Amino acid sequence: MTKPIAPARAKPSRKVPKPEAGYHHGELQEALIAASEAILAEQGAEGFTLREAARRAGVSPAAPSHHFGNAQGLLTEVAIRGYEALADALRDAASRKQGAREKLHAQGLAYVEFALKHPGRFQMMFANKRLVADDPRLRQASRAAGHEFEIIIAELVGGPPKQAKTAAAAAWSTVHGFAKLALEDKFGSVQSEAGYREIMTTLNHVLNYLWPASR
Structure with missing residues (x-):
């Protein structure tokens, strides 16, 4: 008697991860970066979580890890873009002036304005412990x-490159320190228009004292 032939076993199917609905690869990265910047703007560096970034982007909690590795990777990308935007702001400010002193003065204003307009992003740019610092x-x-x-300091002071680097470090330290103090309401409230004007007026006095726009 012929034995019945057993039905062939179905091969186990491999589950292929599906892309997040509605997003292509690059679009999802941009959505996560935009969500992260929104969180930083609203809640500051301390309010950021990877899960909240995913929720705002409308994707699964695991999605950010697939694209950036971890929270540090995502925040590092945010910080990179922050530095790029800051460089653009400084370059644009200098391009609108003629003399080196005027350019440096304009850059100092632009630096603090950037910090006041983007406080969460600004703070994250310098939060090394939350970034991939060696990226x-x-x-x-x-x-x-x-x-x-x-570039502007070299125009202003001349001399060897090392001297320009030292002077540039002094300029950066000055405006960065002022920006940090301003964000802590040391020169007026950053939450009001009147406070903002008070801060920028004080900054103008500081810059005119250190680097007068004209002799």
């Missing part, structure tokens, strides 16, 4: 922003 793109973006000061 080469992050280091390059940071140096590029600082180089905008060096």
